[in-house]
Amino acid sequence: MTHTVDRLDSLLASRLARRRLLGLAAAGGGLLATATANPAGAAPARLLLNGGPRLRPLSSAYPGKGEMIVQRARPPLLETPFEMFNEGVFTPNDRFYVRWHWGDIPAAVDTEAFRLGISGAVRQPLSLSLAELLKLPRMALAAVNQCAGNSRGLFEPRLGGAQWSHGAMGNALWEGVSLKSLLARAGVKAGALAVRFGGLDQPLTDADPYAKSLPLEMALTDDVMVAFAMNGEQLPLLNGFPLRLVVPGWYSTYWIKALNQIEVLDSEDRNFWTAKAYKIPTAPFAHVAPGTADFPSRPISTMVPRSFLTNVRDGASLPWQPALALSGIAFGGAAGVKAVELSSDGGRSWQPAALGPDEGRYGFRRFTHSVATPAPGTLTLLSRCTASDGAVQAMVPNWNPSGYQRGCVEPVQLVLA
Amino acid sequence: MRASCLPIAAALLMLGCTTAPVPPQRATGFAGPLRATTLELPADEEMFPEGPAGDLLNANCLACHSVSMVTTQPVLTGKQWQANVEKMRSVFKAPIDPADDAELVRALVALNADAGTR
Structure with missing residues (x-):
């Protein structure tokens, strides 16, 4: 725990130093040119939610992004302005929503040094460079990526969490290599149960890094992909450059960004994010009477129309x-x-x-x-x-x-x- | 309904809405290579309001996430905020001293008391 606290303290110290600096700049009448996640003066977006707070800043300061609704400045939760969905059925990369769980998101990716590891219950563990992946047979398909909590801000009664309107979703043409073909190269051993996916992002504390597992039978379906392109371009870093798992028809919680680890498991995944998080009621429409806390649950999976x-x-x-x-x-x-x-x-x-x-x-x-x-x-x-x-x-x-x-x-x- | 039955304005509006989007060219595909890239996030200098409650929130919340995680929430009860504080500590391993819980929850409830009107 000690190193955690040290990291948190040093982060906080730098933030407090920044605040003092800003205070001084303001006192001296100086103007700070730094791009900010909380631009003062810009007209905010007014979201269609089931009650307040409805106002959110709009910002174009995020790398690779045009104007986005800032739901949370850090780690970024950026919502696609709804009018984008009237412009076409493909959501442009620079307006595609962004959702990160942990504060330590990759600040840079060295495309030469990057490796995608495939390990665990396989006959031949693999470590693939991006150049090697780009040479493999490819697939492409259009698929909607939607946060499990899209439209949470319309729930009644209200509940805590990211207060999205309907813009935590987007549709892109994804291009990459089929997961099934990669697993076949590694050779899945008999007795394997699931495949766990992890990315470059890391928690700032000792909590479990963000990772999700798919049941093996789902991982071996034809349409699951390790994508390196989105709408014909490399992915924006905020959407998971250089590789993202694409699980068509399933909620985005499984679409691991900055994917660098694929681990075949021969026992149940105990990681918090699969074992405990992202659970829904087994009842039809994932519905329970408001206020109910105890109910039979299962991991969220396929999206609904x-x-x-x-x-x-x-x-x-x-x-x-x-x-x-x-x-x-x-x-x-x-x-x-x-x-x-x-x-x-x-x-x-x-x-x-x-x-x-x-x-x-x-x-x-x-x-x-x-x-x-x-x-x-x-x-x-x-x-x-x-x-x-x-x-x-x-x-x-x-x-x-x-x-x-x-x-x-x-x-x-x-x-x- | 045929477009010719509609008044001109409605027909034009309809045309504007039904213009088919140009799909990306699947045949061409991504030409590559992947170019190295870096991410410099915009500064997030927002702090909680000045004062002892704000200082406590700054010290316990901002290392992991911005003020906006809190100020975008709907009006939540003290019990709901307490559950959030416990989740941050037990699940997300935030080093929050349980002795500070009561004061933190009071600060969070007060901060978001007007959330319904913003």
Whole structure:
């Protein structure tokens, strides 16, 4: 514990020194040019949450990132501004959301020295350079990456944790090497149960480093990938450069950033992050009565279908017109989008929306529709996605104490005047 | 519904919304190589408010995370904040002295009392 405290003390000392420095600069009327995570004066974003605080700073100061909503300055939690989802079904790398658990995130990656290790219950442990990985047969697919706690700030009753609106998600074209092929090169031994993935980020304390395990049968499915490219470019460091595990259809907790260790396990993973964290109720929709603390649980895994109207914002006022053109994005979770329907009468009747091009079953799919609006007044719109595996968005929100797996129909109320 | 049935403004809006995005070129793929990169995060100089409560929060919270982790939270009860402090200590191994818990929880509740109005 001693070295932990020393590290914390030295970090804190440097922060206090910085504060004194800033105090002096302010006293002398000096202007500090340093980029800051908390820019004063810039207009904040006002998030659609179920209550306050709703205001968040917007910042373009994070490396490789354009304007992002700062949910937490350090370690960074950066949310994608929702209007980005109206621009296309692929989320640009420089607007893709960011979520790190631990304070010690890689400040630099030496691409010559970097190695991806494959160890544990394998016949031939491997240590692969990036140059070697780039020479292997490749795969590419579009997939939504979504935080397990996306939309946590809309839970009722509210709960602690990152207070995301809907922007802790994004869709990218991922390119890399299939995990299955890498495990085959190493040779998984009989009796293996799981595969654990770890990255370059480290805790500032003696807690377990961030790592997650996949059951072996999931790790050996065709679509799981060690990705080195995102939308045709190398990954931004904040999104996991140089390598990121891509687990299509599963929540982002498994998509290990700055991936450098793959360990085949022949016993149950006892690491905190797999054994204790990211658990959801086994009940349908991961729902329990608000306030319930004890319930049968399981590790979160596949995503559920979701849909969002993207060209209108809940609470907006628009000039009345006899018809309203609507556009949005949907994804099926672990399966493709079968259908998206819209309702403007509180769910009594539903009309099918037109679906845009299919970029792959794991990605966002555009939908469009025009609703008749015969008279000015208040209009509540609902969109509902049905996945190709039959899963349908619930009409009512779920609740669980960690604020995971929200997937209900999200009403958008407009005033047409 | 055919677009020609709509008023011009609605039809234009619809066109604007239905413009198909240009998908990345899958055939080409990533040309590489991977270029070494460094990360310099923006300065995070925000501190808790001046005073004994702020000093206690600065000393116990800021080594691992910014002020914003706390100030973005909804209004939470003392019991919920106590659970958070315990989680930071027992799960995330933050060196928080249990003797400081009561004062920390009081400070956190007071700091976020107006969270619903921000």
